[in-house]
Amino acid sequence: MSVRPTRGEGEQNSDPRIERSRRVIQEATVDELASVGYGGLRIESIARRAGVGKATIYRHWSGKQDLVESTLAMIKEDMVAPGEGTVRERVTSILTWLASYLTDSRASSVMPALVSAAQFDKSVAEFHFRFTSERRHAMIDLLSEGVQTGELRSDLDAELAAEMLAGVLFYRRLMTDRPFPSEEVGNLVATVLGSAD
Amino acid sequence: MSVRPTRGEGEQNSDPRIERSRRVIQEATVDELASVGYGGLRIESIARRAGVGKATIYRHWSGKQDLVESTLAMIKEDMVAPGEGTVRERVTSILTWLASYLTDSRASSVMPALVSAAQFDKSVAEFHFRFTSERRHAMIDLLSEGVQTGELRSDLDAELAAEMLAGVLFYRRLMTDRPFPSEEVGNLVATVLGSAD
DNA sequence: GACTTATGAAACGACATCGTTTCGCAGCAG
DNA sequence: CTGCTGCGAAACGATGTCGTTTCATAAGTC
Numbered sequence: 487m488s489v490r491p492t493r494g495e496g497e498q499n500s501d502p503r504i505e506r507s508r509r510v511i512q513e514a515t516v517d518e519l520a521s522v523g524y525g526g527l528r529i530e531s532i533a534r535r536a537g538v539g540k541a542t543i544y545r546h547w548s549g550k551q552d553l554v555e556s557t558l559a560m561i562k563e564d565m566v567a568p569g570e571g572t573v574r575e576r577v578t579s580i581l582t583w584l585a586s587y588l589t590d591s592r593a594s595s596v597m598p599a600l601v602s603a604a605q606f607d608k609s610v611a612e613f614h615f616r617f618t619s620e621r622r623h624a625m626i627d628l629l630s631e632g633v634q635t636g637e638l639r640s641d642l643d644a645e646l647a648a649e650m651l652a653g654v655l656f657y658r659r660l661m662t663d664r665p666f667p668s669e670e671v672g673n674l675v676a677t678v679l680g681s682a683d
Numbered sequence: 684m685s686v687r688p689t690r691g692e693g694e695q696n697s698d699p700r701i702e703r704s705r706r707v708i709q710e711a712t713v714d715e716l717a718s719v720g721y722g723g724l725r726i727e728s729i730a731r732r733a734g735v736g737k738a739t740i741y742r743h744w745s746g747k748q749d750l751v752e753s754t755l756a757m758i759k760e761d762m763v764a765p766g767e768g769t770v771r772e773r774v775t776s777i778l779t780w781l782a783s784y785l786t787d788s789r790a791s792s793v794m795p796a797l798v799s800a801a802q803f804d805k806s807v808a809e810f811h812f813r814f815t816s817e818r819r820h821a822m823i824d825l826l827s828e829g830v831q832t833g834e835l836r837s838d839l840d841a842e843l844a845a846e847m848l849a850g851v852l853f854y855r856r857l858m859t860d861r862p863f864p865s866e867e868v869g870n871l872v873a874t875v876l877g878s879a880d
Numbered sequence: 881g882a883c884t885t886a887t888g889a890a891a892c893g894a895c896a897t898c899g900t901t902t903c904g905c906a907g908c909a910g
Numbered sequence: 911c912t913g914c915t916g917c918g919a920a921a922c923g924a925t926g927t928c929g930t931t932t933c934a935t936a937a938g939t940c
Contacts, residue, residue, distance in 0.1 A: 521803075522803055523722070523799075523802060523803040524722075525720070525721075525722030525723065525803075526722065526803060595802060595803075598802045599802065599803075601798075601799070601857050601858065602720075602798070602799030602800075602802055602803075603799075604857075605720060605792060605795045605796065605799055605857070606718075606719055606720040606722075606723060606792075606796075606799075611860075614858075615858075615859060615860050618858045618859060619859065622858075622859070643874065646851070646870075646871070646874060649851045649854050649855065650847045650850065650851055650875070652854060652858075653847065653850030653851045653852075653853065653854035653855075654843070654846050654847055654850045656850065656853070656854055656857070656858065657846050657849060657850035657853055657854070658846065658850075660798050660801075660802070660853070660857070661798065661811075661812075661815045661819075661849075661853065662812060662815060662816065662819070663808075663812050673843075674843070677840065677843060678847070
């Protein structure tokens with residue numbers, strides 16, 4: 487992915503400046519992605535925001551695509567946290583996290599930027615669809631588990647339910663100027679899964 | 684909106700070449716929007732696709748933004764058709780149209796392009812949100828009508844239901860590589876509104 | 881402390897796109 | 911038929927971005 491990791495993947499470089507440069511550059515890339523999107527990305531803007539020379543960027547990555555790919559991979563790493571509890575609780579927790587991510591965060595535009603870029607850039611699309619698919623199937627599996635254990639109604643269509651839940655959050659973020667408030671995720675879950683007895 | 688409609692809005696120009704030029708240029712703009720998105724739009728590409736000189740474009744519009752705005756307005760005009768029947772039938776018909784538009788059509792990427800552009804371009808965002816809001820409220824009103832007449836369950840949350848319905852279609856189109864098949868819209872409507880008795 | 885090396889700043893050529901202008905031609909009006 | 915005008919093609923300067931190179935400096939190693 488990166489062009490010149492002077493040493494191998496996991497090994498630590500002797501010079502801390504290298505890792506630091508990579509970190510601040512990728513952070514700046516996230517910020518730029520969020521503020522101008524993939525199409526508006528300018529290497530010079532990233533360098534300026536990172537307080538770094540353009541040359542330093544090209545020392546570590548072969549170009550824009552390389553940098554973005556490695557940054558997206560980093561974002562994916564940061565994305566975590568299933569949790570404990572009943573199916574209903576875990577579903578609510580995942581969606582609450584997603585709602586906050588699409589609302590509050592400094593990075594609330596990162597995911598929209600990814601969605602946008604995927605529409606017209608093949609390599610971004612590949613990443614985006616694979617990434618989304620993983621999270622989607624995690625949710626579907628979770629809902630299926632709930633159906634099998636009897637926690638959720640037996641006639642629930644897990645796949646459709648997963649798409650409705652995430653769909654509403656993304657719809658609100660992408661199609662309106664009122665992103666879905668994370669406080670209302672409970673209502674949403676109750677509506678889609680049915681109220682608890 | 685346009686810069687030099689030699690005569691006023693509705694009047695007919697004496698020279699048919701003018702109207703023809705405007706038409707083929709806007710059609711080419713739609714195609715380009717669908718294939719490379721707003722950020723990737725190049726005036727020269729539009730000119731080439733339209734079989735037109737670049738100068739002709741600048742004769743009719745002041746620049747890229749002017750052209751896109753007037754083209755989006757045109758797209759909006761083309762978007763029609765409530766229909767007749769029960770609330771359930773009208774809802775199904777609207778969503779079936781939307782599903783086809785996001786699936787089959789030559790223009791299946793126009794709306795995603797709009798969504799994408801709206802994330803980072805202020806003037807596009809204004810258009811996009813207003814446009815979406817209109818269609819959303821039409822759907823909400825329709826569902827409310829169904830609740831009031833007793834055709835739909837009285838505890839239905841019209842707003843949330845509208846967002847779930849459209850949300851699933853957009854989620855499928857933007858977040859996966861399997862757009863929602865228009866044949867399955869019936870199932871979707873039944874799931875969200877509840878099966879008919 | 882002496883060396884090594886990554887860094888930030890700046891300038892570079894190459895290239896793409898913008899919006900303008902020019903020009904000869906062809907379609908239209910009368 | 912004749913004059914007019916919108917047209918397509920081409921070339922233009924201006925601008926902005928890319929990816930590279932150079933160079934003195936400062937941060938690192940040993």
